[in-house]
Amino acid sequence: MKISNKQINKAGATIRNGNEAEKEQAIEVLTQWRYSYMLPLRNIRSIVDNRLKKLGIKCIVGQRLKRMISIIGKIIRFPEMSVSKMQDVGGIRIIVPKISDVKKVHEALIKKSKHEIITSPKDYIETPKPDGYRSFHQVFKYNDAQNEDMRIEIQIRTKLQHAWATSVETLGVIDKVSYKSGLGEEENRRFFKLASALFSIKENCNVLDEYKQCTKDELIQMMRDADQTQQILAKLKGLSALKPALNLKNSGDIYFVLYLAADEQKDFSIKVIPFDDEEEAVLHYDALEKKNRNNTGKSVVLVRSKNLKELKKAYPNYFLDTQYFVRTIEDMIK
Numbered sequence: 626m627k628i629s630n631k632q633i634n635k636a637g638a639t640i641r642n643g644n645e646a647e648k649e650q651a652i653e654v655l656t657q658w659r660y661s662y663m664l665p666l667r668n669i670r671s672i673v674d675n676r677l678k679k680l681g682i683k684c685i686v687g688q689r690l691k692r693m694i695s696i697i698g699k700i701i702r703f704p705e706m707s708v709s710k711m712q713d714v715g716g717i718r719i720i721v722p723k724i725s726d727v728k729k730v731h732e733a734l735i736k737k738s739k740h741e742i743i744t745s746p747k748d749y750i751e752t753p754k755p756d757g758y759r760s761f762h763q764v765f766k767y768n769d770a771q772n773e774d775m776r777i778e779i780q781i782r783t784k785l786q787h788a789w790a791t792s793v794e795t796l797g798v799i800d801k802v803s804y805k806s807g808l809g810e811e812e813n814r815r816f817f818k819l820a821s822a823l824f825s826i827k828e829n830c831n832v833l834d835e836y837k838q839c840t841k842d843e844l845i846q847m848m849r850d851a852d853q854t855q856q857i858l859a860k861l862k863g864l865s866a867l868k869p870a871l872n873l874k875n876s877g878d879i880y881f882v883l884y885l886a887a888d889e890q891k892d893f894s895i896k897v898i899p900f901d902d903e904e905e906a907v908l909h910y911d912a913l914e915k916k917n918r919n920n921t922g923k924s925v926v927l928v929r930s931k932n933l934k935e936l937k938k939a940y941p942n943y944f945l946d947t948q949y950f951v952r953t954i955e956d957m958i959k
């Protein structure tokens with residue numbers, strides 16, 4: 626069933642101002658709308674894979690549907706936003722080895738693109754976000770006879786930038802707070818801003834404005850002090866030793882439902898549930914998401930990747946794997 630932009634925007638208004646019963650109905654509308662992105666995602670992902678194969682750069686590629694809790698959070702944080710124009714409901718992530726590969730991949734994707742390119746790319750590598758986030762974003766508009774004005778966001782980032790971003794998310798899982806949304810302890814967010822600045826220097830890129838006047842030695846000392854106070858590296862290092870409980874029966878380019886749960890003692894269990902069939906994956910994901918919508922200790926996401934190895938590289942935060950981030954910071958400050 627096709628859902629109109631009017632229905633989508635009305636559902637967004639209900640999320641902001643409706644009562645609980647009305648909000649539940651609005652979530653159902655948004656859920657159906659979100660699943661309509663599966664076809665555009667699948668088709669654009671095919672184009673991405675073909676272009677990358679011709680380019681010859683060894684990349685990690687993953688795709689995901691935006692979690693409903695994230696969609697709702699964004700609707701509330703941006704009250705003036707037209708929900709039907711949300712640009713990252715369907716997302717594709719490309720992790721490249723080094724900085725020079727970012728522009729090469731982007732140029733390959735936009736060259737003679739059959740899908741309309743929406744606005745200029747957002748280059749958060751050239752100009753990092755105030756929280757330290759660095760990546761390169763390009764939005765494409767997918768149009769066909771049944772899908773109009775659907776937007777797919779492609780993120781291109783280096784391995785180091787990816788390690789930073791997923792470590793922010795991992796600490797958020799531990800502390801049950803969205804640091805990437807500007808929430809949580811200021812000192813923890815400062816730690817990641819310092820890490821971003823040091824990573825920028827390592828990649829010979831622009832440092833976020835807050836630390837542009839600092840030398841590398843000054844940043845290293847501030848990072849030492851911040852970690853001594855907050856003990857974030859120790860917290861992340863302890864997590865990286867956890868063994869995920871995997872339920873893997875298949876391999877290949879398939880869908881995965883990732884299910885991360887924490888008990889009151891913050892002991893985590895991780896399940897990876899593979900599906901060859903897209904519809905089955907969607908139904909299973911929908912049921913798990915509904916069941917755990919109000920449980921901050923549980924997180925569910927639907928993603929697609931070539932195999933388990935690439936899946937873990939594309940979404941290390943769901944495996945509580947921050948080893949590369951921790952090792953890089955430790956090498957810098959020891």
